[in-house]
Structures are given as structure tokens and as C-alpha cells.
Amino acid sequence: MDANDRAGIYLIPGKKCLFLWPKSFLLQYASGKASDPFGNLEFNRSFYSRAIFKAFDGTGRIVLPPKLAERFLEREILIVGTGLSMEAWVPAAWNEQVGELDVE
DSSP: OOGGGGGEEEEEEOSSSEEEEOHHHHHHHHHHHTTSTTTTHHHHHHHHHTOEEEEOOTTSOOOOOHHHHHHHOOSSOEEEEOSSSEEEEOHHHHHHHHOOOOOO
16 A cells, blocks of 8 residues: 555445455556546446545544445454455355365
8 A cells, every 4th residue: 555545445335345445546446447437337426436435543444334334244254355455245245256265
């Protein structure tokens, strides 16, 4: 994360997970789509209008808005690194999506 990313993170609800994107990644993603901004207007409207910026507290944590917490969090969550961003999953949903990972 660069210096601009240390202020907080964007929360973007997906179908089965919550995307956790630093500002630099969101801007990079958006600029890649800028070559054809009308290519998928319905997706763009839905995706970007749901992005919520949450500032980090003094210890680097965020508090999810109640509706997102209710939808995506249970007693246990799984944070998955996806290169330059992260995703938050309910473990059962993750296992459905990709199956059990064999890590030995």
C-alpha cells in the first residue's frame, strides 16, 4: 500500500464476498475501464455506487457498516489476498467457491 492508501480502504460488496480495495487499486481498476466507460454501464453503476470508503482507526482497523457486517460477517471470516487487494469471505462461502485448499 502506498502512502495514500494508509488512510483507509474501500469496501465493495460482491455477490459472495466483500472486496477490500485500497484507493490506489480502485483508481488503477477504474482507469483500465476508462478506455470504454460505456462498455458496461449497468455494471459500472452498480459496482462504483456501492463502494464505501472507511477510514482506519488509530490501530489500523475499520468498523463495517451494519448492513455489510450482517451480510458478510459471521463469527469467523476469511481474508483472502488477491494480489493488490483483498476479499473478506464467510469460510463456508469460500469453500463453496474454490473448495478446500490442500496446504500441507
